[in-house]
Amino acid sequence: MRHAYVFVLIIACVLVFELCLIQTVEHLRNEKNNDAIYLKKMAHSFGLSDLAISTEARYTRHLALTDRGAPFMDHVGSLEHFPSGIFYCPPQD
């Protein structure tokens, strides 16, 4: 078989795979949207302002309720040293 035909066949397979991936993503997002209805009510009732991802430092656990100085408040001359700190930009005042 000619190389060009093999290449077209590969592209077709890739397209089919990508379509399956898109379908999976859509399915997972629909599931997440269903969960979100209750999670929103929960955030409303408890007043939860942040996602619980980084729990190592208070300023990365509660990004929304912290301020720019928080990473440097632990003691005089304190430097920001938690690994998760490098993932986020400083919150806006």
Added chain:
Amino acid sequence: MQNRLNYLANIVDYSISGLCRKYAKNSSVLVAFSLVIFVFSSFLLITSGLKDSALRLLQSVPDITVQQLSAGRQVGIDRAWQENIAAIWGVSAVTPRVWGYYFDETTGANFTVVGLPEAVDYSKIHDFTLAQGHYPTTHSVNEVVISDNVRILLGLNDRKFFTFFRPGLSQISFETVGVFSKTTEILTADLILMKLTAAQDLFLIVPQQVTDFLVYVTNPLETNTIARKITEIIPGARVVTKEQILKTYNVVFDWRSGVGSVCLLVALFAFIILAWDKASGMSEEEKREVAILKLLGWQTRDIMLVRFTESLIVAFLSFVIGWTTAWLHILAGGSLFSPVLLGWSVLRPEINVVPPLTFSDTLLIFVLSVVPYLCATIIPVWKSSTIRAESVL
């Protein structure tokens, strides 16, 4: 039309044969280029997924959160201010809350403790948010609801009671009456929910003080006006509106963060190396090949098309491999970024985000990766195809 298609098929045939002949070099370029696109796409997808989750779930946070600052640090706020805030026209409800961090020395974990008043109605969220048990009841004293992560970390197994230390090292015992379901992990991974009085007792906060007030506003358009009025009433108050919380999550995931800059610099240096490799000239063998093709009657245009097709195939395959593996990586939990995101956290929740699949993001990755590569190949392609046959052979 048939001739044109046949011509293009011949060009693709020859390009693929050329790529196969220089197998070692092209496969290393393919791997390096795919890796660059993978890192680049993964960062874009995980930040997009986290931002999407935050903006979706935090749409319903209280309209205003009121805290007290003293010497630039947050301190307890007097409960007496609750009546003053409630008296502002347009405020529908004010809920006092105690929350803080409890560092457990045995496990080294930081728990987020939230204490809410008895009046909070849990009935609307009860079924979905709890895997087992119930929320604290009105007649209870130290009943708590914890996440599964906290339960495992405290080593509770089937036991219901556990003990924490107050600041004065006296002990306080809690009874676990409920466990949050796994689907709420993104909000509750480190959460211990209890009654307001129990949280005050744990942190030794006097009954007249709370950590903050959650203010609910009747008309969202009046939020900023009410927030301004609260700052005028309470000296040194920090007032955070829902709009500010959402704005924060819009800006914290960005290329200017440390990891973002690293990804960008890696991609940039990889492109410079690839472009330099392409522009650094051809080997004697490649020059001879062009010369032979010209002697056989190939035009400059044909040779340029072959070289450009070679670059296009490499770029396209790299994009597909890098982009697809990035999606699979993020859907599988983003193990490349989770060590950074979780850092030294003892509680390690699963990062289970599903980024939105948008055409604009895909186009951005394509334009920032494939197009510069193709542009970097234009001049070397032109140089290689304009070689005079007699100067080489």
